[in-house]
Amino acid sequence: MTGRQKPAPNSGRGGRYVLRVAGLGYLALLLLAPLSLVFWRTFEHGLGPAWGAVSNPAARHAILITLVITAIAVPANTVFGVVCAIVVVRHRFRGKGIVNALVDLPLALSPVVVGLAFLLLYGQSGWFGSWLTEHGIQVVFALPGMVLVTIFVSLPFVVREVVPVLREIGTEQEQAASTLGASSWQTFRRITLPAIRWAVTYGVVLTTARALGEFGAVSVISGRIVGKTETMTLHVQERYQAFDYVGAYASAVVLALLALTTLVVLNVVRREEPRGDRAEPGHEAVR
Amino acid sequence: MVEAAAARPASPARPGAALAQGFVTAYLSVIVLLPLAAVVWRAGDGGRRRLWEAISNDQALAALKLTLAASVAVAVINAVMGTVIAWILVRDRFRGQSVVNAVIDLPFALPTVVAGLTLLALYGPNGPVGVNVAYTRTAILLALLFVTLPFVIRAVQPVLLELDREMEEAAASLGAGSLTILRRIVLPNLVPAILSGVALAFARAIGEFGAVVLISGNLPFRTEVASVYIFGRIESGDPQAAAAISTVLLAISLAVLFGIGGLRRWATRYERA
């Protein structure tokens, strides 16, 4: 969203420059300079070491595990997100406030606490621990636990993007369709879904970014089994601690490139949005 | 739109509705409610005295104090700089503006541990500019500012866009200086949005782990934030203490979110009449 306006006629020239310098300077020092340095450091010894750092088995497995977790968490949260948004906006039932609060909760919770929570449930000494051990099911220190925490932390985004759009478009079209004889599934598929598609896409992009970047919760619950439960983020930390700075930076660059791709897609989606000033991350956060 | 939010009640003739509600309830219960209940329960498991011990010991209190202080500082800085940056993105025009606008979301998309690493590269011991803030409280501030950058900006931008310029122009034509216009017309309209963004930034900051853990040194009593302390308690085999502090953090987040939400609703009460 680059909604621009005519520069305010009455803000003095000096004032405008001051603001511009302050704002851009802040961004440069905080964001751009550090990131450029990482890219530089990754490639300053040439492409070879950088490529070696991400093509060795441990790194490859880390990328794979990260992608697998994301590939499970994102569709799950997308389906949930759409259904939940419809339920919250279109249905009437008691406890809507609780649903809203629970959906927003992952945004307010430290990821370490999330890891702890799942450890307390599914760890050996947790609530379900003995039942799981008896049946030989491994949740913590294995992929299922990591998928669960990733679902938790990336849960809100699709819901929060779709809800305001659903509210805004209203039910006229849906009601019209149902009086014309369409079943609820047909109405959903041909009226509702197309109307929210950009909101859903936006939410999916945010969910994916969050899932790819998860670190705190998986730190607690992964067991760091090399090649099995080491995600890319854990791999970055591990390489840094082994003094393999090129390895750490190279893996960080992979993650950063994925993040940049997310940004690009976000911007493409924004531009396709029919309305000019749509909800941004952080907008309409508190209800 | 005159249409109210809850338009169509679920009627018994539509089994799909019940299924949908059931699915939502089940999903939320298993994924969110149950784990949280486990944490809160574990915090109290062992009696009130142990809970109090866990919360009131020196190291935990130091971690909480540092976390709160840093998060408040970060919230304030974001309120100011976020508004400034939103302003220059909406009201100003310069080359590269759309790139800058796109880049704002980067901290949101970038993994936190990578954020910590990038800050360490520039402002740490091997940084090219000779500035070394690693293992200091400044490092914590930097890391938190990085990850909370988009919140206020993205909250203020749409509001700024929609702001009706007529009032400002009218005031200018009546002789008001730009500072007065800013203070009495623009800012009051922005305050609810700024508060929204600040609430989210604060909630994010008090829980931040990945960006802080590499860069802060995690020194107890000096640079150890609450999330790192909780992590330490888990790794030390003291999940009860970890759960206790987690519950405190959660309570603070919720209080802030609801408090600021209430404040927003109060500030915008006339818009909804």
Place this chain on the structure above:
Amino acid sequence: MRSRRTIAAVAGAAVVFAGLAATRLQPAAARSTAGTLTLVAYSTPREAYGKLIPAFQETKAGRGVGFDQSYGGSGEQARAVLEGLKADVVALSLEPDVTTLVKAKAVPAAWNRDKWHGMVTRSVVVLAVRKGNPKKIKDWGDLVKPGVQVVTPNPFTSGGARWNVMAAYGAQLRKGKTHAQAVAYLRTLFRHVVSLDTSARESLQTFMAGRGDVLLAYENEAIFARQKGQPLDFVIPKATIRIENPIAVTTRGKSKAAATAFLKFLRTPAGQRIFAQNGYRPVLRTALKGFSFPVRPQQFTIKYVGGWTKVEKRFFDPRKGIMVPIVAKR
């Protein structure tokens, strides 16, 4: 409409591809024929095992055995095993961490009733300093000189830190000090500590990142850092403790034969030599040939300071240990 379908198609294809890739690109371990061993170890021997495992897999006993490995702080790893982390072999930093597992019946009580007493490597606590030793640090007394900054991990989360503390304490006893005086030294020492990381590897990081003048570390960590080109030197003080690292086969592992064979390999000359190449002192005397691991005159073992059971209770009990106020009130 078309763009939506394209997005859906691409997403679906990505998921399918990821799923296929996940099944095809299994780590070599999963394709093994003689079983897979999960090694859960403390943080520092990662590189060593990186070489030991392939060497083992070339022996008759190790052919076809796959490996999963996990590395982290010694105490953390022990607790992870208690929480359900599957392990066939646990290689930890110090005996008490294995004892916790024995108490929980995760490791058999007879684990150390062999001629090695359950140990697989040795080391000593050293004082790691900046290259060239600018502050001329030679012994424990230099650590408490004004202005000297010390880095050590937190004794309550790191096994390595416990070795450090007992080395410092025991060295004072060796010098003829009383228990009270030795504890007073510890108190002064910790007032010089500027960073308390959770594991030995992390405190090495901190030191290399520029924090502190001297790092209390395992000798093998210091050697590892030097091998990686890090600018540090180290001093072995006259009085220091001999570190012994245990290894054990777990009770709940599935491939006990392979695990036992692995442990046997680790103590053969070939295995011990690989450890020595990575900076560890071998437990097998003959493997020492060709390596320089000086033994200082006042070197002592954990028995000198009372043995781990006594020491754990006295110094490191999380509520009443001697180290609790010392660490907290730095």
